[in-house]
Amino acid sequence: MRTQIVAGNWKMNCDLDDTKSLIEGLKKTTKNNATEVIIAPSFTNLSLANCLLEDSNIALSAQNMNANDSGAFTGEVSANMLKSVGVTYVILGHSERRAIFHEDAQILKEKTNQALEQNLSPIFCVGEELNVRQNNGHFNLVEEQIAESLFHLSTEEFSKLVIAYEPVWAIGTGETATPEQAQEMHAHIRKVIAKQYDDATANSISILYGGSVKPANAKEIFANPDVDGGLIGGASLKADDFTAIINSF
Incomplete structure (x- = not known):
């Protein structure tokens, strides 16, 4: 059975006090939940978050990382740095990183390699923008995003990934x-994985939906057979809303 996951991507939100308050609120409401819960605060608050999560079942993710071990990369953060403050997941290939910071398939391939080498679990994001969807290119684009950055991996390596599908066209548009x-897209992704690897691998991978999931629509979305949870943005910044989404399975 695939792992059900709800991951909160806090993006560039929450200062130190906000982070503490939000985590304390989540700890009160998610303690006995069987769903795997992950939060991704900003870099500056990861160490505090790790301390606050010590007695909880909530895992810690970074929102990004550099592909190098160390060096003259001002403003960047390495996998080892993340591990040293308790991070176990890292979000890679998010649509905002692709669009705003121009991260291409090769960059994401290198980041994925580094994450796996350092025993971090990548939450690898794929998805299409509105013009691609309108021109019926969404299936091909998502397949290309997966193939170009991930299909060099062995079956064992690929099995350590979580995939997140973001319909970029449906976020803030x-x-x-x-x-x-x-x-439909989650089933397509699973079919693409099965074709490259095998059915067992495809059926073991958790695929999350990242298209503006809210308490009002989470239950209906999560009821789909190939949707294994969500990568949540804005709704993860309110403990009550995030908890309601977690409880939607």
């Missing part, structure tokens, strides 16, 4: 993705 569209 006024467009709405339906649960059926989420299921």
Whole structure:
């Protein structure tokens, strides 16, 4: 059975006090939940978060990392640095990193290699923008994003990944993705993985949905057979909303 995961990507939000308050709120409401819960605070608050999460079942993720061990990379953070403060997951290939910071397939391939080498579990994001969806290129694009950055991995390495599908066209655009569209793409991703590896590998990978999941729509989205949870943005910044999403399975 695949792991059900709800991961909160806090992006560039929450100062030190906000981080402490939000984590304390989550610890009160997620203690006995069977779903794997992950939070991704900003770099500056990871160490504090690790301390606060010590007696909880909430895992810690970084939002990004550099592909190098160390060196003259001002402003960057390495996998070893992340591990030293208790991080076990790292989000790679998020649509904002691709669009704003121009991270391409080769950069993401190198980051994935480094994460796996350092025993961090990548949450690898894929997804299409509105013009691609309107031109019916979404299946091909998502397949290319996976193949170009991940298909050099062995079966064992690939099995350590979590995939997150972001319909970029449905995030902050006024467009709405339906649960059926989420299921359709998740099933496609699983088929692409099975073709490259095998059915067992494809059926073992958790695929998360990252398209504006909220308490009001989480249950319907998570009910789909190929949706194993969510990568949550804005709704993860409120303990009550995030908890409601976690409890939607």
